[in-house]
Amino acid sequence: MPWYLYLALKQLFPTGRRFPFFTAISVLSVALGVALLVVVLGVMGGFGYQIRRMIVDTEGEIQIKARGLVADSRSVVKRVEAVPGVAGASPYAAGILMVQYQNKPAFPQMRGLDMASVERVVPLGKFVTAGSLDALDDDSVILSEGLAESLGVPIGGTLEIYTPLMLARKDLEVILPHSVRVVGVLRIGHQQLDSSTVYCTLRLAQDLYGLARDVHGLNVRLKPGANEDEVAARINAVLPPNIRAFSWMDSFADFLWILQLEKNMMMFVLLFVVLVAAFLTMSLLLVLVLKKTREIGLLGALGASRRQIALCFCLQGVGVGVVGTAAGLALGFTVLHFRNDLVHAITRLTGGQELLARFYQFSELPEHTEPRDLLVIVVAALVLSTLAGIIPAVMAGRLKPVEALRSE
Amino acid sequence: MSDAVLSARGLVKSFPSGDRRLEVLRGVDFEVGAGETVSIRGESGSGKSTLLHLLAGLDTPDAGTVAWSGSPDTGAARRATYLGFVFQSFYLIPELDALQNVLMAARILRPPGAADLARAKDLLSRVGLAERQRHLPAHLSGGERQRVAVARALMNSPRLLLADEPTGNLDEQTGAAIIDLLLGLSAETKTALVLVTHNLAHASRCTRQLRLHLGRFE
Numbered sequence: 131m132p133w134y135l136y137l138a139l140k141q142l143f144p145t146g147r148r149f150p151f152f153t154a155i156s157v158l159s160v161a162l163g164v165a166l167l168v169v170v171l172g173v174m175g176g177f178g179y180q181i182r183r184m185i186v187d188t189e190g191e192i193q194i195k196a197r198g199l200v201a202d203s204r205s206v207v208k209r210v211e212a213v214p215g216v217a218g219a220s221p222y223a224a225g226i227l228m229v230q231y232q233n234k235p236a237f238p239q240m241r242g243l244d245m246a247s248v249e250r251v252v253p254l255g256k257f258v259t260a261g262s263l264d265a266l267d268d269d270s271v272i273l274s275e276g277l278a279e280s281l282g283v284p285i286g287g288t289l290e291i292y293t294p295l296m297l298a299r300k301d302l303e304v305i306l307p308h309s310v311r312v313v314g315v316l317r318i319g320h321q322q323l324d325s326s327t328v329y330c331t332l333r334l335a336q337d338l339y340g341l342a343r344d345v346h347g348l349n350v351r352l353k354p355g356a357n358e359d360e361v362a363a364r365i366n367a368v369l370p371p372n373i374r375a376f377s378w379m380d381s382f383a384d385f386l387w388i389l390q391l392e393k394n395m396m397m398f399v400l401l402f403v404v405l406v407a408a409f410l411t412m413s414l415l416l417v418l419v420l421k422k423t424r425e426i427g428l429l430g431a432l433g434a435s436r437r438q439i440a441l442c443f444c445l446q447g448v449g450v451g452v453v454g455t456a457a458g459l460a461l462g463f464t465v466l467h468f469r470n471d472l473v474h475a476i477t478r479l480t481g482g483q484e485l486l487a488r489f490y491q492f493s494e495l496p497e498h499t500e501p502r503d504l505l506v507i508v509v510a511a512l513v514l515s516t517l518a519g520i521i522p523a524v525m526a527g528r529l530k531p532v533e534a535l536r537s538e
Numbered sequence: 539m540s541d542a543v544l545s546a547r548g549l550v551k552s553f554p555s556g557d558r559r560l561e562v563l564r565g566v567d568f569e570v571g572a573g574e575t576v577s578i579r580g581e582s583g584s585g586k587s588t589l590l591h592l593l594a595g596l597d598t599p600d601a602g603t604v605a606w607s608g609s610p611d612t613g614a615a616r617r618a619t620y621l622g623f624v625f626q627s628f629y630l631i632p633e634l635d636a637l638q639n640v641l642m643a644a645r646i647l648r649p650p651g652a653a654d655l656a657r658a659k660d661l662l663s664r665v666g667l668a669e670r671q672r673h674l675p676a677h678l679s680g681g682e683r684q685r686v687a688v689a690r691a692l693m694n695s696p697r698l699l700l701a702d703e704p705t706g707n708l709d710e711q712t713g714a715a716i717i718d719l720l721l722g723l724s725a726e727t728k729t730a731l732v733l734v735t736h737n738l739a740h741a742s743r744c745t746r747q748l749r750l751h752l753g754r755f756e
Contacts, residue, residue, distance in 0.1 A: 133645040137631070144633040428629040431596060432690075433618025433646050532597040535625070536587075 134438045138445035141418075142453075152414045156450040157457060159407035160511055164458025165465065167400045167507045168499070172466045174396055175503065176496030178389045184320040185378050190251045190349035191358045192365065193381045194219070196373045199344035206348060206373065207247065213364045215356035218250025221345040223335035227328060228292040230307065231281040238277050238326040242335020242345075251351040254316065254329070261285045261314030268334045272314035276325035287312045291328075293338040308338060350375070397503070401510055408514035411450050415443060415522035422526075423534045430531025440527030447519015448512070455511040459504075469495045542608070543698050543730040544570040544593060549602035551588055562588045564753035565602070570698065575724055575731040577741035580750035586734045589750065590702050593732065594623060607697070618647050621698040622691030622729075624720070626706035628683040630675040636662060636686045637671040643693035654693075661689035665719055681712035688719055692727065699724060699731045705740060717743060 142153045200206060203221040210219040223242035228235055245266065248254060255263045259275060266272055271289060273281075283289060290307035310330070317324050336342065352361055358377035365375035379386060419426070429439055465472070473495050549566040552559040562585040570576050580586045591597040593604060595612025604612055606620050622643070630639045640658040644650045650658075662671045665685040675683055684704060691699055701720060705713030717733075717740045724731040733744055741747050749756045 131649055133642065136645065137633075137642075140631075140633045140638075424627070424629055425631055428625070428631075429646070430614065431594065431617070431623045431625075432643055433614050433616075435614050438646075530597075532591045535591070535596070535629075 132438075133434070134442035135445055138442050138449055141422075141442075142446055142449045152418055153450070156407075156411040156414055157454045159410045160404065160450060160454025160515060161457035161461055163400075163404035163407045164455050164507060164511050165462035166403055167397065168459060168462025168504070169465050169469070170396055170400055171393065171503045171507070172462070172497045172499045173469065173495060174393045175498040175500055178393065179498035180320065180496045181389065182378075182386070184318075184323065185382055188252055188318065188320075188323060189378060189381075190220075191352045191356075191378050192350035192362050192375050193378065194348040194350060194365070194369070194373060194375045196347070198372075199341060200347060200373055201344050203244075203343070203345045203348065206369065209368050210348065210350060210365055210375075213361065213368060215352055215361040215364065217351045217353045218247060219348050219350045220244050220247040220251040221332060221348045223332055223339060223341055223346045225294070225335070225339055225346075227338070229277075229281070229328060230290045230292070231283045231287065234281055236277060236281055236326065238274070238328045240328045240330065240335060240338070242330055242332045242338075244332040251349045257316045257318045258314050259317045261312070263314060265313040266329070266331060267313075268331050268337075270311040270313040270330075271334075272316050272329040273312055274324045274327040274329075275315050275317040277327065278312070278315045280326075283312050285312055285314065291338065295338065295340045310334070393503075397506065404511050404514055407454070408518040411447060411515060412518035412521055415446060415519060416525065418446070419443060419522045419526045419529075423529065426526055426529050427531045427534025427536075430529075430534065436527040439529075440523040442523075443526045444516065444519040444523035447523070448516050450518075451512045451515025454515065455508055458511065459508070466497050466499070469497060541571065542569045542605075543572050543574075544568070544604075544606060544732070545608070546589075546593060546604045547602055549589065549592055549604070550600045551585070551592060551597070552600055562753055563592070563599070566750075566753070566755060568593070568748075568755070570730045570732060572697070572730055573725070573728040574746065575721060575733065575744040576746045576748060577733045577735060577744035578748045578750055579735060579738065579741050584750045585753055586750055587702055590700050590732065590734055594621060594700055618643070619694050620696055621700060622694070622696040624684070624687050624691045624699065624701040624704045626703040628675070628680075628687045628707070630683055630686055630690075632675050635672050635674050636667055636678065636682075639675070639686055640689045640693055643690050647694065658689070658693060661692055662686070664723065665689045679712075680708050681715065684708060684712075684716050685719060688716065688723065692723060692729070695727065696729060699729050701731065701733045701735075703734055703736065705735065705737060713737070713740070 144150065194200070194206070194210065200221070207219045207221060210216055221244050225240050226237060227240045228237055258272070261272065263272065273283065289310050289312055291310060292305065292307050296305045316329060332345065350365070352358065358379065362375045362377045369375065426439055546566060546568040549563050551563040552561040566589060578586055578589070592599050595604065595617050603610060606612055606616065631642060634642065637658055640661055641650050641654060644654040644658070659671065662668055665688055667682060667685055670678060670682060678686065699720070704720065705716055708716060720731060720733065721743060731744070733740065735741050
């Protein structure tokens with residue numbers, strides 16, 4: 131190993147001596163910055179991942195929509211299911227309802243499902259926590275868990291449904307609600323959907339919204355490994371021009387862009403923590419250069435070149451970066467591993483567990499770390515730490531040995 | 539090509555002092571032969587250390603030349619093998635133990651091998667520190683530190699040893715032991731020695747004694 135690397139390592143991590151203050155503070159500051167980035171981006175990524183998974187779980191990888199309504203959905207389903215890469219397609223009708231149970235109203239989302247095909251796209255059966263999906267018919271509904279709880283309606287209870295269509299009827303006509311039985315409760319695991327959704331048959335939804343046999347769109351599930359964009363293009367080739375297939379990323383492009391923007395902004399802001407750590411490393415290295423002036427003179431007297439002396443100090447910045455980043459990654463992933471225990475402990479102390487679930491729409495703190503994010507964190511920490519070593523290194527390299535020796 | 543290990547001709551060196559320049563060396567001629575020991579005495583500020591820095595190639599003269607074995611190349615790369623330097627303040631690297639401090643002189647030239655390690659251990663034995671080679675400088679006495687510095691100066695088998703008041707920070711007895719060591723090793727290894735000292739007794743033990751006064755040898 132070249133002497134400047136050897137001496138840099140020995141000055142950072144001397145054997146048989148107390149851990150130097152400079153090393154401890156510098157490594158700790160970089161580690162905290164990196165750990166903060168890992169934790170925040172991991173949790174932000176987790177939220178994004180959960181939302182993406184929720185979209186794919188409940189809407190399929192491809193959404194088919196028309197300008198207006200989709201007529202003859204059976205024929206569309208047949209054509210779409212014949213496209214390579216498609217595992218199944220299911221038509222749906224969606225909208226907002228007013229429901230009432232014992233004079234307690236709610237305004238949930240409605241999801242009308244084609245019972246013959248829905249399981250090929252969304253595995254709803256496995257989400258049913260009470261009652262049965264098989265019991266769902268044109269006179270019954272399944273409620274999301276949150277809605278059932280807020281209305282206090284039991285399995286077998288009767289719910290009254292009002293639709294916007296009823297408002298459009300003439301003034302003197304009495305608006306009669308549609309009465310349906312509650313045959314099940316469903317919990318998907320996503321707070322947003324579980325809080326307020328009514329699931330009914332496609333036919334009931336079509337009746338409630340006056341759609342006749344038309345539907346609002348189709349959800350398409352792909353075979354494993356199929357590419358959304360490629361399959362969407364293939365589907366568009368077999369559909370009439372007024373009906374278009376979009377990959378879930380295109381359908382929710384604006385929302386996904388906002389999610390990505392939030393994450394990028396968070397990364398940008400938190401990188402300043404690492405930048406501050408790099409400034410701290412630089413100022414400590416500058417102090418070290420002043421402290422080691424006579425040693426720099428000695429190295430010059432022993433025959434070391436200025437470039438080698440500069441490298442010795444620059445490598446200390448790199449060393450702080452490498453060890454600080456490694457420690458930060460370890461700390462960050464440890465915090466991420468115990469994130470829910472930590473959150474539960476904090477919310478137990480503050481009593482905000484329910485609020486957290488309601489506000490963030492997830493009962494557990496999610497985590498998903500993208501390799502790309504990790505790469506950016508590691509590269510940024512290493513580059514900033516190396517840059518932090520450059521100014522002290524230049525200063526050390528510029529010292530003339532004779533002036534350094536005279537400094538006593 | 540001169541036979542002298544070190545030769546200097548007409549060395550002039552001045553430093554800025556306020557709005558004028560203070561002339562420290564005023565045309566010094568100097569030569570040291572192989573294996574010769576030369577002492578340089580002089581009052582504080584007489585230019586002894588400045589002369590030593592010029593001879594070591596650590597500083598450049600305003601006028602005059604320095605040559606090692608007749609060659610004007612006194613750059614860092616040649617310095618590592620041609621000369622050893624012993625300082626008043628030892629200048630050991632505090633993070634390295636005695637053995638690694640000695641090895642540092644070789645390490646600057648190349649990653650040290652088994653032969654370098656054996657030589658460093660041998661030198662430490664010869665300066666009487668065989669049992670202290672794993673000790674950090676902070677755990678060594680002043681005399682022991684200077685002995686490590688002497689071993690380090692000899693590590694690359696230099697042709698010339700420059701010692702700048704090597705006993706200045708030591709008590710009389712320890713200082714005398716260091717001078718014994720320097721002269722003994724110089725004779726044993728046929729290394730030329732230039733010893734800068736205030737101490738007349740130490741200076742008189744060298745084969746040639748010089749006195750620097752007002753920037754010139756008397």
